[in-house]
Amino acid sequence: MSAVEWIRLIIGCLFILVGMVIFFTELFGVFHFNYVLNRMHAAAMGDTLGISACLIGLMIFSGLNFTTLKMFLIIVFLWFASPVSSHVLSRLEAATNDNLSSHCEIYEDVETLERELAAAGKDGDTEKKEASVS
């Protein structure tokens, strides 16, 4: 086994290890948080970053051929698809949960939120207001 192949093996293993750690973090976050909209944050991370790291490691193992190109295509597709599916899932949760306001802060209309944000931006003591709100 030549030196180049050893280097390929080590770099690929490193990428796959990073991907596995990210998958493990995803699972930990999914069991650690206690509401769907919090869990979704952890779950969406593995969809893009975890599978990217794992597939880049496998691409380095595979070398330069069509399999590598298809794996790259999978990564690019998931970059586009995963945020969309997360958005649709959060819309599902927001539309079907009747007591959503017990889990997070809800503004009835966008104007109230914008007014509050503008007021917080204009004042010098932004930190004080945020502290009082929280």
Place this chain on the structure above:
Amino acid sequence: MKESIYHPLFILLLIVLSFMLLVCLIRAVKGPRVADRLMAVNMMGTMVMVMISILALLLREGYLVDICLIYAMISFLSVVVISKVYIGIYEEQHHYQEDAEGGNADECS
């Protein structure tokens, strides 16, 4: 020499990924809300994609990566379609209930 390194590595990765898949399944069964279960199914889809790619390199069959790409598309489509259908069903039931309540109120008044 090269085979003897890659083969056990891929088998180990597949074993670790299948344990993670089982944990995802626990989340899908436990999840109190529908969005929880859909999210767990989405996560399982991601892990199965990595498993299929590893199998493609392990078995030296390049076309398995095509199946992985199709799996990604179908997984995305299923999440979007099931979410939309569930939102539609929920709103329909809500409107029926409101209509029924409104009708009763009209009759009472």
